[in-house]
Amino acid sequence: MYMSSKLTKALEFANYRTTLNVQHNNLKAKVQTLLNYSINGGTFEISQTLISFVQTLIDQQHTKAVLLDVYNNPIEIDGLADFLEEIISRYFEATNEYHAEYTKLRKSRKVHKLIDLDIDD
Amino acid sequence: MTKGFLMFAHNNDEIDYLKLAVVNAYLIKDNCDVHDITVVTNQASYDYTTNALGKDYVNNAISNIIITEKDKEFKVANQRMYKDTNHTAKPLSFYNKDRADAYELSPYDETIIVDADYLILSDALNNCWGHNNEFMMNWSYEDIMYEREDPTLRKLHPTGITMYWATVVYFKKGNFAEQFFKTVKHVRDNRQYYQSVYKWPGNLYRNDYSFSIAAHMLGGFKDRAIPQLPLPTLYKTFDTDDIHSAPARNEIIFYLEKPKSLGDFMICRWKGVDIHVMNKWAINRISNELMEYTSGN
Numbered sequence: 031m032y033m034s035s036k037l038t039k040a041l042e043f044a045n046y047r048t049t050l051n052v053q054h055n056n057l058k059a060k061v062q063t064l065l066n067y068s069i070n071g072g073t074f075e076i077s078q079t080l081i082s083f084v085q086t087l088i089d090q091q092h093t094k095a096v097l098l099d100v101y102n103n104p105i106e107i108d109g110l111a112d113f114l115e116e117i118i119s120r121y122f123e124a125t126n127e128y129h130a131e132y133t134k135l136r137k138s139r140k141v142h143k144l145i146d147l148d149i150d151d
Numbered sequence: 152m153t154k155g156f157l158m159f160a161h162n163n164d165e166i167d168y169l170k171l172a173v174v175n176a177y178l179i180k181d182n183c184d185v186h187d188i189t190v191v192t193n194q195a196s197y198d199y200t201t202n203a204l205g206k207d208y209v210n211n212a213i214s215n216i217i218i219t220e221k222d223k224e225f226k227v228a229n230q231r232m233y234k235d236t237n238h239t240a241k242p243l244s245f246y247n248k249d250r251a252d253a254y255e256l257s258p259y260d261e262t263i264i265v266d267a268d269y270l271i272l273s274d275a276l277n278n279c280w281g282h283n284n285e286f287m288m289n290w291s292y293e294d295i296m297y298e299r300e301d302p303t304l305r306k307l308h309p310t311g312i313t314m315y316w317a318t319v320v321y322f323k324k325g326n327f328a329e330q331f332f333k334t335v336k337h338v339r340d341n342r343q344y345y346q347s348v349y350k351w352p353g354n355l356y357r358n359d360y361s362f363s364i365a366a367h368m369l370g371g372f373k374d375r376a377i378p379q380l381p382l383p384t385l386y387k388t389f390d391t392d393d394i395h396s397a398p399a400r401n402e403i404i405f406y407l408e409k410p411k412s413l414g415d416f417m418i419c420r421w422k423g424v425d426i427h428v429m430n431k432w433a434i435n436r437i438s439n440e441l442m443e444y445t446s447g448n
Contacts, residue, residue, distance in 0.1 A: 059424045060423050066275065066382065
């Protein structure tokens with residue numbers, strides 16, 4: 031890749047730690063976005079708490095329930111089993127991606143590796 | 152229920168807003184799978200951009216183009232300083248008057264208004280469709296370079312109301328949304344009075360201000376009464392930042408100006424999260440790269 035003088039200067043000035051934090055923040059933003067789930071006019075943040083609560087309701091033989099969403103609005107969920115399957119699937123998708131990207135970040139020891147720029151060391 | 156996106160794109164002497172809207176329309180189609188996209192522009196902008204990009208290219212991106220007349224007096228009066236990093240600053244016309252007319256202009260039952268420079272790099276806004284909240288917009292925002300804090304972007308006045316961002320607005324047609332936009336127009340048309348009450352700084356007309364005041368009034372004069380969008384927050388960069396490239400689908404490499412060393416940059420790869428890019432020149436410089444990864448290619 032052609033390395034412009036502007037890029038060279040930016041890399042010279044870039045602080046590894048700050049870049050790491052900015053890249054980590056981007057990852058967190060992406061994961062938080064993926065963990066927002068709208069259904070039946072409400073929005074839920076998929077969390078371990080939500081998953082456990084829905085599992086508890088199912089264990090108590092409930093098939094439908096009214097859950098409070100992120101706006102504290104009551105949202106009726108008819109088909110708790112399907113809802114649980116959906117939120118678990120989304121949870122795994124988001125956290126697995128987070129894990130893969132975070133591991134890659136942690137192993138990157140240079141600024142250009144943190145941002146995955148293909149230039150010579 | 153019909154649903155669609157709405158953008159406003161009026162070019163000025165330097166910024167091809169309609170081109171930004173075209174790029175964003177392709178990003179919306181690819182990421183949100185929503186093909187009903189309306190752009191409100193004016194004849195001069197339409198002629199300029201279709202000459203540059205080709206009519207078919209523009210019409211493939213945007214399903215509905217609405218041509219409006221510019222208010223010439225407003226156009227001349229509403230000038231703001233545009234920056235292409237801290238190295239270049241130019242006062243240019245900022246034509247944003249007709250966003251208040253979104254309710255009448257939108258052909259959809261459910262509409263998401265987005266700025267042409269709010270780049271859609273994910274399907275996060277699909278969480279809005281069919282929502283119980285009839286009107287949503289954000290007061291919460293984060294600069295992606297987390298060390299920079301600008302308190303003037305949090306409130307209209309240090310002791311005043313919270314500032315909402317009119318950058319992204321979801322509304323469902325109905326009494327509330329209709330009343331909301333009527334109130335925005337009322338504020339827009341009586342700026343001097345509302346500025347004396349809410350004390351926002353400067354002479355520039357900003358939709359962020361009029362939407363914030365409408366939110367305050369229709370929220371029963373309570374701060375932060377209008378619900379936010381189903382997003383973690385709005386992410387933004389400043390016009391003092393620049394863009395290096397768009398190396399892959401939904402990825403942008405930014406130069407972010409260092410807060411303690413103005414004019415120097417650090418670098419960041421932003422992936423898969425929608426972002427408000429304030430440096431319009433920078434988007435136009437990489438618009439062809441951005442398009443390479445969309446169906447507009």
